[in-house]
Every structure is written in structure tokens, then in C-alpha cells.
Amino acid sequence: MLDQIIKNRRSIFPNQFSGKAVSKEEIKILLEAANWAPTHRKTQPWRFKVFREDSLSVLAEFIEKAYTTTTPEHQFSAFKLKKTLEKVTTSAAVIVICMQRDPKESVPEWEEVAATAMAVQNLWLMTGELGLGGYWSSPGYRTAMHTELKLNTGEECLGFFYLGAYKEEPLAGERDAIEDKTVWF
Numbered sequence: 001m002l003d004q005i006i007k008n009r010r011s012i013f014p015n016q017f018s019g020k021a022v023s024k025e026e027i028k029i030l031l032e033a034a035n036w037a038p039t040h041r042k043t044q045p046w047r048f049k050v051f052r053e054d055s056l057s058v059l060a061e062f063i064e065k066a067y068t069t070t071t072p073e074h075q076f077s078a079f080k081l082k083k084t085l086e087k088v089t090t091s092a093a094v095i096v097i098c099m100q101r102d103p104k105e106s107v108p109e110w111e112e113v114a115a116t117a118m119a120v121q122n123l124w125l126m127t128g129e130l131g132l133g134g135y136w137s138s139p140g141y142r143t144a145m146h147t148e149l150k151l152n153t154g155e156e157c158l159g160f161f162y163l164g165a166y167k168e169e170p171l172a173g174e175r176d177a178i179e180d181k182t183v184w185f
């Protein structure tokens with residue numbers, strides 16, 4: 001049931017990954033699901049950069065550079081950097097989430113971000129179908145990888161989807177009641 005698929009979706013973090021490989025075909029299934037997100041004026045702003053196998057170490061280099069150049073000296077943490085790089089290398093793949101602004105700016109930017117987030121939700125729901133898991137990470141340094149990721153004009157990195165197969169079933173999620181977030185007129 002769709003209701004259960006939605007409620008069972010969880011953020012699965014790299015320390016929960018089993019180390020099992022994820023095939024290119026499986027990643028294509030996730031991306032195909034993402035591609036069916038709704039999009040105002042069909043701008044289809046979602047863009048993905050897939051790193052897997054040997055290219056994960058390339059992404060780790062990009063992240064190290066971005067973290068080092070964007071973090072003020074007094075905030076720099078070698079420990080945090082090490083942990084971040086470990087997340088990359090323990091993932092089966094990392095899908096970099098990008099948003100391509102429509103050159104004609106035919107819709108407001110927030111709608112492009114919203115459509116990209118809906119694409120990520122599709123992808124995220126589909127991971128469950130394949131017995132995979134992952135989560136969306138949105139660190140500050142995501143904006144400092146423009147050149148390395150070969151982003152186009154108007155293309156922005158919104159974060160990283162860390163992907164892998166997981167060892168144990170995640171704990172059930174929690175949400176405050178929808179009644180507290182709804183006003184009926």
C-alpha cells in the first residue's frame with residue numbers, strides 16, 4: 001500500500017549500510033522514478049550527478065576541497081572532515097542533487113527547488129522498493145563545488161543523497177499529528 005511505503009521511508013545513514021554494491025541498473029530505476037516528479041511549466045529542473053565505485057574517491061576529493069575552502073579556520077574540524085569522507089567511501093553510491101534554474105525564469109526559483117525535492121522524494125520512496133536506503137545531506141559546502149561538478153549556469157547543488165543497502169531494519173519514524181498542522185475552513 002502506498003500509505004505504508006510512505007510511512008516506512010526512513011533516512012538511512014552510511015553507518016547503517018551493509019557494504020553491498022548497488023548496480024547501475026538499480027540507480028537508473030531510482031533516477032527514472034525521480035524523473036516523474038511534477039513540475040510547473042514542465043521545466044524539469046532536477047539534475048543528478050552519480051558517483052559510484054571508483055568515482056566515489058573523486059567525490060571525496062571534491063568534498064574535502066569544498067569543506068576546507070568554505071570552513072573558517074576556527075570552525076575547521078579534521079574529525080568532522082574525516083567522518084564526512086567516510087560517509088562517501090562507505091556508501092554504494094552518492095547522488096548529487098542539483099537544480100537547474102530555467103534560463104527563461106518562467107517560474108519562481110522556489111518552485112524549481114520544490115520540484116527537485118519532489119523528484120528526490122520519488123527516488124527516496126523507490127529505494128525502499130529495491131531494498132536500499134539513503135538520506136539527503138545538505139551541508140553548507142554543497143555550494144562550493146560548482147567547478148568540480150561541472151555545473152551549468154543557473155545550476156545549483158542542493159545536497160547529496162547517500163545510497164546503500166542496509167544491515168538492519170530502521171526504527172519506525174515519528175511525526176507530530178497532522179491535526180496540529182492543519183486548519184480546516
Ligand SMILES: Cc1cc2nc3c(=O)[nH]c(=O)nc-3n(C[C@H](O)[C@H](O)[C@H](O)COP(=O)(O)O)c2cc1C
Binds near residue numbers: 009011137173
Ligand atoms: C531537504 C532536506 C535536507 C536534509 N539535510 C540533512 C542533513 O544535512 N543532515 C541530516 O542528518 N539529515 C538531513 N535530512 C534528513 C532529515 O534529517 C530526515 O529526513 C529527518 O530526520 C526525518 O527522518 P526520516 O527521513 O527518517 O523520516 C534532510 C532532509 C531533507 C528533506
